[in-house]
Amino acid sequence: MSTETKKWLRFRHAGTTGFGTLTASEISVHEGEMFGRNAATGRTLALPEVELLAPCAPSKIVALWNNFHALAAKLNQPEPPEPLYLLKATTTITTPGAVIRRPSYYEGKTTYEGELGIVIGKTCARVSPDEADGFIFGYTCVNDITANDILTSDPSFPQWARAKGIDDYGPFGPVISTGLDPAKLTVRTILNGAERQNYPISDMIFSAQALVSKISHDMTLLPGDLIAVGTSVGVGVMKEPVNIVTVAIDGIGELTNEFRL
Numbered sequence: 699m700s701t702e703t704k705k706w707l708r709f710r711h712a713g714t715t716g717f718g719t720l721t722a723s724e725i726s727v728h729e730g731e732m733f734g735r736n737a738a739t740g741r742t743l744a745l746p747e748v749e750l751l752a753p754c755a756p757s758k759i760v761a762l763w764n765n766f767h768a769l770a771a772k773l774n775q776p777e778p779p780e781p782l783y784l785l786k787a788t789t790t791i792t793t794p795g796a797v798i799r800r801p802s803y804y805e806g807k808t809t810y811e812g813e814l815g816i817v818i819g820k821t822c823a824r825v826s827p828d829e830a831d832g833f834i835f836g837y838t839c840v841n842d843i844t845a846n847d848i849l850t851s852d853p854s855f856p857q858w859a860r861a862k863g864i865d866d867y868g869p870f871g872p873v874i875s876t877g878l879d880p881a882k883l884t885v886r887t888i889l890n891g892a893e894r895q896n897y898p899i900s901d902m903i904f905s906a907q908a909l910v911s912k913i914s915h916d917m918t919l920l921p922g923d924l925i926a927v928g929t930s931v932g933v934g935v936m937k938e939p940v941n942i943v944t945v946a947i948d949g950i951g952e953l954t955n956e957f958r959l
């Protein structure tokens with residue numbers, strides 16, 4: 699929606715929640731609405747002064763499956779004729795830097811999935827791919843954490859919503875960047891200091907614009923809604939007692955969280 703490159707974020711400071719844009723060293727505080735009319739107040743805050751929050755509060759999180767040519771080939775899966783997706787609970791949202799813990803009742807495998815996220819900027823229903831950019835506010839980093847053994851535990855019903863819907867299993871941020879061409883972006887995921895994923899968004903089966911268009915024909919997308927575009931090769935299990943996971947996308951930044959078994 700915006701052709702100007704800015705990095706938007708939300709924060710908590712002195713007991714109140716605010717939003718603004720990130721410069722090299724500080725936050726320019728804004729008033730109004732991130733997805734509506736807003737203006738800089740002239741006030742600035744240093745990053746160490748604030749607690750970063752998830753950069754928006756989606757009404758829903760749409761998460762794609764099998765949306766990269768390379769992963770489909772590796773898994774020997776046919777490329778889908780239309781987007782395959784699930785809805786991820788909004789209670790999976792947590793803050794950049796948060797410590798995420800595996801539930802006490804679950805002892806199975808848990809994987810990281812570094813992804814690009816599309817953030818919707820205005821109400822979007824039944825739009826064409828050519829119109830989609832006008833409804834996209836910007837892009838963010840997503841870690842679509844998955845409890846794999848829950849997913850496949852019942853042979854009669856793949857439990858996508860439950861496996862990906864555990865509290866705190868959907869961190870994203872730390873910012874929403876505007877004015878980017880998603881097809882030029884690369885997603886990297888670093889686990890405990892070792893790069894595990896490095897793949898181009900240009901390899902998507904359905905582009906960002908195609909996803910917004912097709913999903914908007916199924917359901918109305920609202921300002922702040924998040925579409926996690928799916929992941930590619932390199933997904934892996936977090937095996938250490940403490941796992942530091944960073945999803946890095948040039949032009950957006952780095953989302954780092956700690957996952958504890």
